[in-house]
Amino acid sequence: MSGLKTIARFFAVPDDPHLVQAQARAFTRQVPLMYGILLVNTLVLAATHDTAPDLLRLYIPGLLALTCIFRIVMWLHNRNKPISNDQARRMLRSTVQVAGLLGIGFPLWALSLYNYGDAFQRSHVAFYMAITGICCVFCLMHLRGAAMIVALCVVTPFTLVFVMSGNPVFVALAFNFAVVITALMWILLGNYRDFAELVASRAEMERKQQETQRLSDENNRLANMDSLTGLPNRRWFDRHLAEALETAKAEGRQIAVARLDLDSFKSVNDIFGQITGDRVLAEVAQRINSLRRPSTMVARLGNDNFALIMLEKTSEVAMQGCGDLLTAAMRPSFETDLGIVHLSASAGFAASRPGDTADTLYDRADYATWVAKREARGKAVVFTERHADELSRVRKLEHALHTADLDAEMHILFQPQFDVSLGRTTGYEVLARWTSPVLGVVSPVEFIPMAERIGMISKITQTVLRKALLVSAKLPRSLRLSVNLSANDLASTTAVEAIVDLVESYGTPCRVDFEITETAMMRDMKQASDGLVALLALGSRIALDDFGTGHSSLTYVQKLPLDRIKIDRSFVKDVTSDATSRAIIKTMVELCRNLGISCVFEGIETEEQLDVLLGLGGTVMQGYLFGRPMSEADMLERLAGQNKTWQFHRSRMFGAAS
Numbered sequence: 001m002s003g004l005k006t007i008a009r010f011f012a013v014p015d016d017p018h019l020v021q022a023q024a025r026a027f028t029r030q031v032p033l034m035y036g037i038l039l040v041n042t043l044v045l046a047a048t049h050d051t052a053p054d055l056l057r058l059y060i061p062g063l064l065a066l067t068c069i070f071r072i073v074m075w076l077h078n079r080n081k082p083i084s085n086d087q088a089r090r091m092l093r094s095t096v097q098v099a100g101l102l103g104i105g106f107p108l109w110a111l112s113l114y115n116y117g118d119a120f121q122r123s124h125v126a127f128y129m130a131i132t133g134i135c136c137v138f139c140l141m142h143l144r145g146a147a148m149i150v151a152l153c154v155v156t157p158f159t160l161v162f163v164m165s166g167n168p169v170f171v172a173l174a175f176n177f178a179v180v181i182t183a184l185m186w187i188l189l190g191n192y193r194d195f196a197e198l199v200a201s202r203a204e205m206e207r208k209q210q211e212t213q214r215l216s217d218e219n220n221r222l223a224n225m226d227s228l229t230g231l232p233n234r235r236w237f238d239r240h241l242a243e244a245l246e247t248a249k250a251e252g253r254q255i256a257v258a259r260l261d262l263d264s265f266k267s268v269n270d271i272f273g274q275i276t277g278d279r280v281l282a283e284v285a286q287r288i289n290s291l292r293r294p295s296t297m298v299a300r301l302g303n304d305n306f307a308l309i310m311l312e313k314t315s316e317v318a319m320q321g322c323g324d325l326l327t328a329a330m331r332p333s334f335e336t337d338l339g340i341v342h343l344s345a346s347a348g349f350a351a352s353r354p355g356d357t358a359d360t361l362y363d364r365a366d367y368a369t370w371v372a373k374r375e376a377r378g379k380a381v382v383f384t385e386r387h388a389d390e391l392s393r394v395r396k397l398e399h400a401l402h403t404a405d406l407d408a409e410m411h412i413l414f415q416p417q418f419d420v421s422l423g424r425t426t427g428y429e430v431l432a433r434w435t436s437p438v439l440g441v442v443s444p445v446e447f448i449p450m451a452e453r454i455g456m457i458s459k460i461t462q463t464v465l466r467k468a469l470l471v472s473a474k475l476p477r478s479l480r481l482s483v484n485l486s487a488n489d490l491a492s493t494t495a496v497e498a499i500v501d502l503v504e505s506y507g508t509p510c511r512v513d514f515e516i517t518e519t520a521m522m523r524d525m526k527q528a529s530d531g532l533v534a535l536l537a538l539g540s541r542i543a544l545d546d547f548g549t550g551h552s553s554l555t556y557v558q559k560l561p562l563d564r565i566k567i568d569r570s571f572v573k574d575v576t577s578d579a580t581s582r583a584i585i586k587t588m589v590e591l592c593r594n595l596g597i598s599c600v601f602e603g604i605e606t607e608e609q610l611d612v613l614l615g616l617g618g619t620v621m622q623g624y625l626f627g628r629p630m631s632e633a634d635m636l637e638r639l640a641g642q643n644k645t646w647q648f649h650r651s652r653m654f655g656a657a658s
């Protein structure tokens with residue numbers, strides 16, 4: 001049974017679709033040739049047998065010739081046409097069947113002529129059968145079954161008839177032919193195996209190539225895609241911006257770039273956790289995408305930063321309109337499993353100008369976003385001429401700061417902090433000043449955020465701290481200096497260690513305190529809090545600066561090792577006229593008292609403000625009324641002359657008798 005199956009499989013058309021296709025391709029070239037040879041040889045054999053009856057000389061060869069012509073036309077017609085695997089299989093199956101029929105038909109006809117000729121004509125029959133048979137087997141070599149059927153159909157009657165003829169020459173001929181056809185079949189079977197293997201290995205190679213291509217396409221897609229939001233990423237954005245700009249330039253068009261930054265997104269991660277933060281980011285991406293025009297491309301540049309490339313509508317009004325839509329789309333709350341998240345986003349737009357590079361264009365959009373964050377948080381700002389002037393100054397400043405000799409160009413001023421209950425100046429806040437040889441005096445309000453942005457703040461902190469430590473050694477023991485720290489100074493262990501090392505190199509316990517802002521805490525509460533502990537270990541005290549302007553989160557006040565809170569001058573400014581400011585200040589004073597920490601008021605400029613603050617329970621004061629930021633020499637001179645102001649205030653507070 002299994003032997004029959006093996007034989008059936010031997011003659012059957014193979015299952016492998018690649019092999020079937022390859023066989024069909026080879027056949028479209030070789031089979032018409034085979035029928036051509038059959039046709040010609042058959043006609044020639046018929047022509048040499050003029051003594052045979054018409055049936056054998058004309059009609060049967062005519063029918064066989066017509067069959068050949070029909071098959072040639074059919075094969076040529078299907079040549080170069082793409083065919084399906086099923087079609088190819090059907091074609092090959094019919095070839096095997098036709099090979100069987102014709103394999104019987106042609107030899108029988110040829111042998112039927114055997115009795116109608118002389119020795120030469122009989123030799124022609126033998127030659128015709130042998131040579132045409134070998135030719136057909138060769139032409140069918142790519143389909144093992146067909147080649148074998150033809151070989152058997154030719155060799156079997158040939159051998160029988162010629163052996164039975166009794167003529168020793170024909171017997172020898174039959175023997176020769178049987179040997180040749182056997183050897184030929186053996187070779188062809190080997191070739192067929194090689195052919196099948198070659199096709200299989202080529203198919204495998206193609207499969208591997210396709211797999212490699214698929215993986216490389218996938219890699220490429222992943223390398224250009226942000227997996228969280230499914231949007232293109234920074235790499236994709238950079239490449240497409242450069243390409244879009246080049247095309248626009250060549251076509252004399254403008255394009256626009258927008259950046260969209262979520263405001264205080266960090267707090268979403270802090271409060272709700274990263275998984276919720278990620279979901280919010282994915283929804284932000286969806287909201288942006290839903291507003292996207294077909295000609296606009298959206299990408300996520302990283303964290304909470306998104307960017308758009310707009311290929312049309314770059315007028316200021318159109319950009320503002322688009323920006324308003326985008327920022328408005330961020331305002332509706334985001335509903336998450338852990339609660340409702342409220343967000344806003346600031347956006348900056350810039351249109352391309354002749355001569356722009358991708359970097360300069362992006363730089364302008366970036367600057368517009370920065371302006372939006374600073375001046376119109378939660379809204380969109382379009383880059384205009386005003387911004388161009390500012391940006392050019394900012395870049396000049398950045399360059400000057402980068403190349404500054406900080407030791408020589410920076411100096412520090414000291415502003416007194418006066419404790420009215422003790423009746424003396426208890427310390428000085430250290431304020432940095434930068435005089436650039438190129439740009440002149442630059443306010444810290446300008447250069448400190450810039451230094452943070454360009455990664456130079458640590459160097460500035462080190463310079464200011466070094467100078468402050470030198471001065472602190474010259475001051476009476478009762479006086480402390482307060483140095484301002486930026487968020488970046490607490491953002492990493494390395495930055496904190498640099499501060500600790502510097503302080504320790506001047507000897508501890510030190511008389512330098514530090515002022516930090518809430519932004520330092522917001523980035524990474526744990527890291528910042530560890531940093532503060534390291535600073536406390538030096539003997540320093542920590543003040544929370546500008547309280548009331550940022551988040552004013554009681555969590556920070558409660559959880560951090562703070563010694564004092566500095567109430568921002570914006571509250572002090574209105575304290576005489578605004579009942580709300582007074583109420584807030586009263587609450588803050590109460591809060592500090594309950595927590596056992598001191599409270600410093602900033603920016604006291606008038607006697608009236610001081611009166612109100614004293615009435616509300618304030619004790620430590622800082623502001624122009626008590627002294628403007630002054631040089632080291634002025635401070636030392638003032639200390640030497642002792643504090644006359646105190647006499648005045650003391651008498652006001654506690655009466656002339658005291």
Ligand code: C2E
Pocket residue numbers: 415430431432433443444445448461464483484485486515545546569602603604605622623624625629
């Ligand atoms: P700040 O730490 O809140 O410093 C107080 C600012 O208020 C100082 O401005 C000071 O001159 C000003 N000021 C003090 N009293 C009055 C007043 O009565 N009225 C008015 N209108 N202003 C008053 P300054 O020196 O321009 O510094 C501004 C900010 O720059 C500082 O605010 C601080 O955040 C930052 N800064 C200054 N020096 C440094 C530093 O060395 N490192 C860091 N990281 N930041 C610094």
Ligand code: MG
Pocket residue numbers: 429484515545
């Ligand atoms: Mg300060």
Ligand code: MG
Pocket residue numbers: 545546566568602
């Ligand atoms: Mg302050």
